[in-house]
Amino acid sequence: MRSQSQLNRLALPIDDVGEQVLEIILDNDTCIILGETGCGKSTQIPQICTRLQEPGQIAITQPRRVAAMSLAMRVADEMDSEVGDKVGYRVRFEAKCNDDSNIVYMTDGMLLREAINDGFLTKYSVIIVDEAHERSLHTDVLLYTLRLAQKQRKERGSNPLKIVIMSATMNADLFSQYFDNAPIYLIKGRTFPVEVLYAEALNGDGSDYVYNVLITILQAHEREPISDDILVFLTGREEIELTAAKLKDVNQKLSQKMAIYPLYAALKTTQQQKVFESAPEGERKVILATNIAETSLTIPGVRIVIDSGKVKLKTFTAGDGIDVLRVERISKAQAAQRAGRAGRESSGKCYRVYSSKDFDRMQQSSVAEILRSNLSAVILELISMGLRNVKSIKLLEQPSAEMMESAERQLKGLGAIRDSKNGKKLHLTEDGEKMAKFPIEPPLSKVLLGSCSLECTEEALSVIALLSSEELFLQSDDDSVMVTRRKVASNEGDHVTMLNAYNLFKAEKKKKNNNNKNLAEWASQCGFNLRALVHAAKVRKQLREIASKEELAIKSCGVDRERLRKSLAIGLFMNACEYDNQKNAYRLLLSPHTLVRIHPSSVLSRSRPSHIVFSQLLRTTDLYAKDVSVIDKSWVESAISEFKRRK
């Protein structure tokens, strides 16, 4: 019998083909389901899978937490059940599900973590990977482990694993080939037509794209009905704030006003939420967003999209081990995704601030994250799942040999893996086994291990948790902020400074009895990013739990922060630098030709200690070291000469 909420649910395109979908899943170990936006696949296919009557849970993965949680709530409602009962979700720090839940929504990273402890993923009979076309790092690695688990379960004659890959209509063949030519099934969607307009007069060098976007906004505002909201895609905070200021300037001369809403991840949550409010009576809503509005946030009311054609993208280069963050041209698929944002509720328009020739020159799809990331964490995870040969790893798209070797070299340098005696296989060391248990980058888990013998693990845990969170210090020149900044600043560097700030936060949290409103006020007076502190506290708790499970000695160094800096030097020795007087810059001890500057946001940016380590190296307008600590050269010398010897 159908429940009330099922009857109330709007008919979806997938309803007409439910039986066919069931049959395909039934007949195949793996299948690819292509669903256009609005076809209902994410909510309906897991429910269809329950009709397979396989023992074991049905998992469905999402790249983002919010999606996993809200989908679980919707489906629970459709099944006339509470979340956590028949339908549940599991994301980091939060779970609502039990062993009897039929359907579990989760993040792909969460399932990947589970696979590290149980490579066969025995408790699942069906695993559905949703949004596979986004090609997140976790999705790609998960697909590899699923392929392996399915094969191994078959070989052992244990319960079979069904895999369903769900994707937008692109790159389907890639998924199919990866899974032994798995069948592809297409479900039509329900979206509205979007008219695409090109700026044919632009010559394509794109140098003035921010200015061109500004002009396009003003033109659209003049031409289009005032009730149509405009969503503009730009690349970053600075650009967005600049454009917002200019628009507000122009606005004063206009009789028909615009209401401007900036939108990017670093914005305070309360300010982000403003885009969901309606504009003042008679004004047009104009949202200036980064690609946060491409997938993470859907804003109702948008009928016009203005697309700069640009995106800020981080790319790791294996040769020198440097992350580069730069503005790049988007892909055709990304342009389509942006345009689609205008057709969610009714027909819309997309102004592309580039010519159709520029569009033709774009790549079909964006470079997958796995092809532009440092792979050391991925490789360590796979080896801990039992892989013994890096060359046997076959991913959906294979990163270059250089990328793989760079990761292997880093892990060997950290003492996480070593070659077997005949040099053909890789083994986890005792340290490596522990490091793989922590959901952090290998250099940081090495810092954590190092902190145990130096008896400063309490401090290392705080610092590592903060390094895994957003930027802690907000930009501000308020007096109260400067006072706090001076209070926490340490001449030992950013890590100790962060620790000081975190300890202030802990004390304040106790004092304020966890009252969120008071804490928010306090944080804003101090110029601290409360979201970062709260997140760090959760991460710290999780890391500490893993550390005690792994029976690490958790001790505190009290005020002796030198021990903390020594631990940092152990894990980050590859990032040790020496000051060069002539160049007024730093040189990496491991590659002296590389000149590095201390990032302007660092407490050490105006001092010149002779030796430093940093936790991040990023090329933007210059090559910057971020999160820097003062060290003594002797702390890293032996690790560095050992690393050079091996190379």
Add this chain to the structure above:
DNA sequence: GAGCACTGC
């Protein structure tokens, strides 16, 4: 006087 896109375990 400079300066970080977005996710996630």
